[in-house]
Amino acid sequence: MMQDKINQYTAEIKAANPANAAELEEFRIKYLGTKGIIKDLFDEFRTVSPEEKRVLGKVLNEFKQLAEAKYAELKESQESRAKSQDIDIDLTLPGEGFELGSRHPLSLTRIEIIDIFKRLGFVVAEGPEIEDDWHNFSALNFPEEHPARDMQDTFFIKKNSGKDDIALRTHTSSVQVRMMESGKPPFRAIMPGRVYRNEAISARAHCFFHQVEGLYVDENVSFSDLKQTLYHFVQELYGEGTKVRFRPSYFPFTEPSAEMDISCTICGGPGCNMCKYTGWVEILGCGMVDPNVLENCGIDSKKYTGFAFGMGIERITNLKYVIRDLRLFSENDVRFLKQFQTEII
Structure with a gap:
């Protein structure tokens, strides 16, 4: 059943936690790629009966939004971690000096x-x-x-x-x-x-x-x-x-x-x-x-x-x-x- 597949994929997306940029890219391709799961589900959606379309259409759109939001969240989190790793600050060091002005x-x-x-x-x-x-x-x-x-x-x-x-x-x-x-x-x-x-x-x-x-x-x-x-x-x-x-x-x-x-x-x-x-x-x-x-x-x-x-x-x-x-x-x-x-x- 299509509903069962959506429920299964929803649970997988919520539990996903890629450790690096490569794994995040795999996540995107798997769910959001041109040959990914969401594309397959929309192809399958065309074959269901009109009665099922009225129910599954809303569920499928919500599933797609969930996948996109999860990907954006994971990407932002990884970028933030990368920036913090690039900046190595020793807060115990004195601040940089600056030149003081003087009167003319x-x-x-x-x-x-x-x-x-x-x-x-x-x-x-x-x-x-x-x-x-x-x-x-x-x-x-x-x-x-x-x-x-x-x-x-x-x-x-x-x-x-x-x-x-x-x-x-x-x-x-x-x-x-x-x-x-x-x-x-x-x-x-x-x-x-x-x-x-x-x-x-x-x-x-x-x-x-x-x-x-x-x-x-x-x-x-x-x-x-x-x-x-x-x-x-x-x-x-x-x-x-x-x-x-x-x-x-x-x-x-x-x-x-x-x-x-x-x-x-x-x-x-x-x-x-x-x-x-x-x-x-x-x-x-x-x-x-x-x-x-x-x-x-x-x-x-x-x-x-x-x-x-x-x-x-x-x-x-x-x-x-x-x-x-x-x-x-x-x-x-x-x-x-x-x-x-x-x-x-």
């Missing part, structure tokens, strides 16, 4: 500068890198014929009639203007950020670089306050033995103005390429905020005075880490960056 040297210097001024009561202020003419030039007392407005120095995005010019900011002094316009004195803040100037790229210059500028506006602020603040900053950053000198200079937004030099941290005084064999390196510009700038921002220049300063982070970093080519900061050379890997993120 410019970031290290920026953080240190900010920390020094924060201890003096300065807060951090930020502003947009795309600026209009008023905040980037006019409010800072730049006359219309000033060279900095020329295409040789500034990346203009839109250049029209002066007041409508839009450009990449050439300094973070624009943040000072925004702060003074939107608030009331006293102000004590530093403004770190990226700036852009249309300059030829070399070991000493780049078309973009980073600045930290500072502003202090209050009643009775003097040049002496400026000198003591910057002297303290230099001693904190480079060490107590670092010498400082101020030289008269000119900036449109400060009066009087000065440039500040420190004794060369690379050669220690005798002279080198970094200090141009003078023993001194200029690190920042500074001065008392010009009264016109205060008035442009709505501040009474007869009541309030203030000082401002600005420095390039690249120059400070060059001196601190003895880096002679500032192009290294933006080339993403892993060999260069790995030198700072002791500073973990």
Whole structure:
């Protein structure tokens, strides 16, 4: 009887447990092959009476599904065992090490500068890198014929009639203007950020670089306050033995103005390429905020005075880490960056 055969084969399939891939293949050929048992049963099914077909048809389909499911289960089980045998893991061994990242040297210097001024009561202020003419030039007392407005120095995005010019900011002094316009004195803040100037790229210059500028506006602020603040900053950053000198200079937004030099941290005084064999390196510009700038921002220049300063982070970093080519900061050379890997993120 066909029903008896199906019952017998069902029991065999349920008990089947091939030990390897060869025996599994024999199982497939025996039951599911083109000349296998299921094929023979379907051939035999065609010869049974119509009454038996109504009963055996369902039984035969269920038997075929059982055989297919059993084969799939056995195959998956063998593949799983094979994978586990291929992977030989000793869980007692230590894990594989991986390289730790580090902060960029410019970031290290920026953080240190900010920390020094924060201890003096300065807060951090930020502003947009795309600026209009008023905040980037006019409010800072730049006359219309000033060279900095020329295409040789500034990346203009839109250049029209002066007041409508839009450009990449050439300094973070624009943040000072925004702060003074939107608030009331006293102000004590530093403004770190990226700036852009249309300059030829070399070991000493780049078309973009980073600045930290500072502003202090209050009643009775003097040049002496400026000198003591910057002297303290230099001693904190480079060490107590670092010498400082101020030289008269000119900036449109400060009066009087000065440039500040420190004794060369690379050669220690005798002279080198970094200090141009003078023993001194200029690190920042500074001065008392010009009264016109205060008035442009709505501040009474007869009541309030203030000082401002600005420095390039690249120059400070060059001196601190003895880096002679500032192009290294933006080339993403892993060999260069790995030198700072002791500073973990």
